[in-house]
Amino acid sequence: MRVALFIACYNDALFPDTGKAVTTVLERLGHTVEFPMAQTCCGQMHYNTGYRREAESLVGAFNDAFRGYDAIVTPSGSCGGHVRHHHETETAPNVYEFSEFLVDVLGVSDVGAYYPHRVTYHPTCHSLRMLRVGDKPLRLLRAVEGIDLVELPEAESCCGFGGTFAMKNSETSVAMLRDKMDNVHITKAGTLCASDNSCLMHIGAGLGRIKSGVRTLHLAEILAATK
Amino acid sequence: MTGSAAKDRILADIRSALHDVPRAERAEDVAVTRDYLDSHATGDVVGLFVERVRDYRATVTRVPEAEVPAEIARILAERGVRNLVVPPGFPREWLTAYDGSRLTDDPPLTAAELDASDGVVTLAARGVALTGTIVLDAGPGQGRRALSLVPDLHLCVVRTSQVLPDVPAAVRALVPDRPTTFISGPSATSDIELDRVEGVHGPRTLDVLLVVDS
Amino acid sequence: MSDEKVNVVWLGSPTFPNAAHDALRDGQLRRNLKHATTTIRDKRLRAVAELDDWETLRLAGSQIKDRVMRHLDEYLLRLEASVTAAGGVVHWAEDADAANRIVIELVRAKGADEVVKIKSMATQEIGLNEALAADGVTATETDLAELIVQLAGDRPSHILVPAIHRNRTEIRDIFRREMGKYGVAAPDDLTDEPRVLAEAARLHLREKFLRAKVAVSGANFACADTGTVAVVESEGNGRMCLTLPETLITVMGIEKVLPAFADLEVFLQLLPRSSTAERMNPYTSLWTGVTPGDGPQEFHLILLDNGRSATLADRQGRSALHCIRCSACLNVCPVYERTGGRSYGSVYPGPIGAVLTPQLVGVGTSKHADSLPFASTLCGACYDACPVRIDIPEMLVHLRAKVVDAHRGEKLPAPEALAMKAARVVFGSPRRLAVAERLGALGGRIAGIRGGRWLPGPAKKWTAARDVPVPPRESFRTWWRKAGRR
Numbered sequence: 001m002r003v004a005l006f007i008a009c010y011n012d013a014l015f016p017d018t019g020k021a022v023t024t025v026l027e028r029l030g031h032t033v034e035f036p037m038a039q040t041c042c043g044q045m046h047y048n049t050g051y052r053r054e055a056e057s058l059v060g061a062f063n064d065a066f067r068g069y070d071a072i073v074t075p076s077g078s079c080g081g082h083v084r085h086h087h088e089t090e091t092a093p094n095v096y097e098f099s100e101f102l103v104d105v106l107g108v109s110d111v112g113a114y115y116p117h118r119v120t121y122h123p124t125c126h127s128l129r130m131l132r133v134g135d136k137p138l139r140l141l142r143a144v145e146g147i148d149l150v151e152l153p154e155a156e157s158c159c160g161f162g163g164t165f166a167m168k169n170s171e172t173s174v175a176m177l178r179d180k181m182d183n184v185h186i187t188k189a190g191t192l193c194a195s196d197n198s199c200l201m202h203i204g205a206g207l208g209r210i211k212s213g214v215r216t217l218h219l220a221e222i223l224a225a226t227k
Numbered sequence: 228m229t230g231s232a233a234k235d236r237i238l239a240d241i242r243s244a245l246h247d248v249p250r251a252e253r254a255e256d257v258a259v260t261r262d263y264l265d266s267h268a269t270g271d272v273v274g275l276f277v278e279r280v281r282d283y284r285a286t287v288t289r290v291p292e293a294e295v296p297a298e299i300a301r302i303l304a305e306r307g308v309r310n311l312v313v314p315p316g317f318p319r320e321w322l323t324a325y326d327g328s329r330l331t332d333d334p335p336l337t338a339a340e341l342d343a344s345d346g347v348v349t350l351a352a353r354g355v356a357l358t359g360t361i362v363l364d365a366g367p368g369q370g371r372r373a374l375s376l377v378p379d380l381h382l383c384v385v386r387t388s389q390v391l392p393d394v395p396a397a398v399r400a401l402v403p404d405r406p407t408t409f410i411s412g413p414s415a416t417s418d419i420e421l422d423r424v425e426g427v428h429g430p431r432t433l434d435v436l437l438v439v440d441s
Numbered sequence: 442m443s444d445e446k447v448n449v450v451w452l453g454s455p456t457f458p459n460a461a462h463d464a465l466r467d468g469q470l471r472r473n474l475k476h477a478t479t480t481i482r483d484k485r486l487r488a489v490a491e492l493d494d495w496e497t498l499r500l501a502g503s504q505i506k507d508r509v510m511r512h513l514d515e516y517l518l519r520l521e522a523s524v525t526a527a528g529g530v531v532h533w534a535e536d537a538d539a540a541n542r543i544v545i546e547l548v549r550a551k552g553a554d555e556v557v558k559i560k561s562m563a564t565q566e567i568g569l570n571e572a573l574a575a576d577g578v579t580a581t582e583t584d585l586a587e588l589i590v591q592l593a594g595d596r597p598s599h600i601l602v603p604a605i606h607r608n609r610t611e612i613r614d615i616f617r618r619e620m621g622k623y624g625v626a627a628p629d630d631l632t633d634e635p636r637v638l639a640e641a642a643r644l645h646l647r648e649k650f651l652r653a654k655v656a657v658s659g660a661n662f663a664c665a666d667t668g669t670v671a672v673v674e675s676e677g678n679g680r681m682c683l684t685l686p687e688t689l690i691t692v693m694g695i696e697k698v699l700p701a702f703a704d705l706e707v708f709l710q711l712l713p714r715s716s717t718a719e720r721m722n723p724y725t726s727l728w729t730g731v732t733p734g735d736g737p738q739e740f741h742l743i744l745l746d747n748g749r750s751a752t753l754a755d756r757q758g759r760s761a762l763h764c765i766r767c768s769a770c771l772n773v774c775p776v777y778e779r780t781g782g783r784s785y786g787s788v789y790p791g792p793i794g795a796v797l798t799p800q801l802v803g804v805g806t807s808k809h810a811d812s813l814p815f816a817s818t819l820c821g822a823c824y825d826a827c828p829v830r831i832d833i834p835e836m837l838v839h840l841r842a843k844v845v846d847a848h849r850g851e852k853l854p855a856p857e858a859l860a861m862k863a864a865r866v867v868f869g870s871p872r873r874l875a876v877a878e879r880l881g882a883l884g885g886r887i888a889g890i891r892g893g894r895w896l897p898g899p900a901k902k903w904t905a906a907r908d909v910p911v912p913p914r915e916s917f918r919t920w921w922r923k924a925g926r927r
């Protein structure tokens with residue numbers, strides 16, 4: 001199976017560690033990961049903001065970059081969802097969100113990780129309602145050795161990010177963020193985990209501002225951690 | 228009929244808006260998949276009806292036919308009904324034990340007279356078990372719609388043989404041109420904090436007498 | 442009572458972010474909304490979970506609506522024929538003014554100076570009460586929540602429970618203060634217990650029901666084959682209006698028609714569980730034209746377009762007309778929960794309002810309407826809740842594109858448009874992206890390292906409550922290349 005990493009532009013620029021972690025986990029499971037250098041952006045942000053023309057013009061390049069791979073694995077629920085739903089290309093059906101790929105395609109839930117901390121998990125909206133990953137990320141987390149996984153109250157309610165929503169409707173966004181942060185604090189977890197760095201960046205930036213001490217970590221980075 | 232010009236313009240606008248619909252397409256060509264269940268009710272349909280009607284805080288009493296008169300009299304006495312609206316066609320023999328006065332709708336009672344009554348007794352057209360619903364269709368013994376609406380108490384006599392399992396069966400059994408009312412419990416509202424409270428404009432008390440058919 | 446000009450939107454409404462600014466500061470409103478929406482959310486999930494073929498029902502519901510929309514002209518003609526055959530009179534109204542004129546003429550012909558009303562989105566949309574008032578006719582809203590809004594001179598904030606923004610204590614105060622001005626006053630010892638408040642409404646409205654000559658209603662469904670009209674309600678105020686007056690005037694959006702009476706078996710399962718989270722709402726009334734000796738002896742059905750045929754023309758926006766006004770999408774919406782309905786500046790708030798309002802009034806016609814499709818995080822909760830499967834998130838994105846396209850080529854492009862274009866250029870080539878990433882990392886680190894937690898310009902909106910993420914020293918692609926991987 002030829003596996004490509006589709007990192008998503010914002011992870012490439014802002015969260016390289018997530019990409020490294022995806023690579024680490026997949027290699028640990030015996031797969032070779034390729035990173036097609038021609039990849040840039042899937043157009044999700046353009047599309048969702050109404051710049052459909054700009055978004056459509058990126059579709060062809062995405063397809064060219066990933067042609068020939070059996071699985072295109074991404075640590076971005078929102079970009080994975082966007083490609084699968086809105087790119088009408090030969091590569092689109094081969095795109096998998098990271099937890100989906102592990103559980104559905106590779107059939108594993110225990111990836112041999114060790115993370116001895118209290119963690120709570122926020123299921124991001126696009127993973128939940130666009131990709132329907134269900135409890136796959138939680139199944140992966142439950143199998144992590146040493147983890148103290150606590151349920152996040154009102155987990156399924158949106159964190160308020162929504163891409164440009166966070167700027168255009170920043171006050172509403174922040175109101176939602178505050179409720180999310182309150183719920184995170186209720187869990188007394190030291191780590192907030194999600195499978196999308198965009199929402200995590202938003203929540204993390206809010207937690208940072210109030211100096212809450214809670215760290216945000218992508219699912220892949222927890223799964224990459226070992227003794 | 229007002230505005231046939233308006234009608235023509237609206238229809239023309241609709242037709243031009245639907246330019247993408249092939250001319251040859253007929254309405255029936257648009258697929259409707261009807262593989263939803265005919266009924267969600269399983270097992271004892273009448274028992275389910277009783278349970279579901281009670282869920283709305285209506286009372287249900289099951290009685291054999293012979294006991295109907297005594298039971299009607301008992302309920303009315305307990306509720307303090309002395310002035311009862313009786314629709315045309317309601318079986319007279321069922322009111323033999325009731326000793327209060329009767330208001331018949333012939334000539335039609337005024338809204339004020341209905342409002343001044345203590346309650347109404349009616350038959351029903353159907354019952355729906357899954358949703359605990361009573362269906363009235365203004366047939367004999369049910370009266371026109373106002374009769375079961377304005378009085379503050381509604382005593383409704385339903386036969387077990389009238390109870391259908393679920394909504395699809397009820398809709399299929401209805402006669403469309405009759406004025407029909409689905410009644411599920413006493414009048415209620417969720418308008419204050421989205422929390423349900425019983426009792427607004429319709430009858431605040433709904434008592435159901437379920438006659439066990441042999 | 443309020444006398445603002447309404448036609449779908451309240452004229453002069455501010456954009457969504459500006460309206461939300463005020464709503465978000467209202468702590469009482471936030472608490473009331475949170476309480477009400479969370480109560481109903483859990484209940485709805487339970488009510489829906491009882492039917493294991495829920496998804497099949499939803500599909501059937503959406504397909505029936507799809508059939509209606511694709512053949513709307515035909516179904517309306519059939520409906521007209523069957524209502525007429527059953528003794529009703531059908532009127533066609535292109536817009537709000539036309540519909541209001543028809544109602545006013547009918548009321549005048551009856552010599553009435555008051556009407557009782559059943560809660561109806563269509564009559565709210567056309568500002569009927571205001572139009573009647575201008576003509577000296579008093580319209581009394583008889584739905585409890587609608588009455589609360591009317592007495593308070595307020596704007597509705599929810600399509601099912603227009604007074605959802607008020608809690609019980611506020612309602613008690615409104616009743617105490619206002620009821621006496623319009624009829625039977627609230628009792629002196631009125632408490633804020635919901636049961637007692639409902640009782641006060643019963644007393645206040647009873648005399649109006651008993652003397653009303655004309656009632657005005659909306660319609661939940663109208664069956665083309667039989668001419669049967671359905672009104673779904675809880676309190677019995679609907680039955681009062683549909684039964685006691687001599688004349689009934691029903692104003693119905695043209696999209697409410699159903700192909701057949703038999704289709705009610707789908708919608709009477711979908712609607713109550715989605716709206717009030719009940720197995721069945723207390724009362725559903727079905728009537729077909731006029732029944733001698735039972736109920737109104739004169740029945741008028743007004744078919745209202747008011748932007749609907751234009752909405753129909755947009756294939757990707759068309760299904761907004763499938764809405765059965767259950768309000769489930771409002772109740773699950775995280776944005777609605779925070780801002781309330783009035784921030785949407787339309788009689789149709791929440792997710793459905795964000796897609797319906799701009800279409801009814803026209804995209805590109807006002808800053809207010811154009812702001813609505815952006816009032817969402819695209820979290821998708823509305824789509825999951827919608828009993829007729831309207832893909833609201835996808836439609837929001839479609840309308841965003843229409844808004845963006847309507848403003849393309851403007852002399853002074855918005856900063857966002859420039860940013861999007863610039864991003865498109867950068868993403869056009871992996872090399873340009875790598876350069877941009879390096880520059881961004883540098884700039885970001887400078888801002889971050891200097892403790893630049895408060896950025897100027899448009900980014901200020903981000904940093905009001907959020908730190909700026911500090912970019913890493915090197916991007917993933919740089920690391921990958923340096924590590925000699927392929």
Ligand code: SF4
Nearest residue numbers: 764765767768770827
């Ligand atoms: S859009 Fe769907 S969920 Fe929202 S009110 Fe309409 S029918 Fe209900």
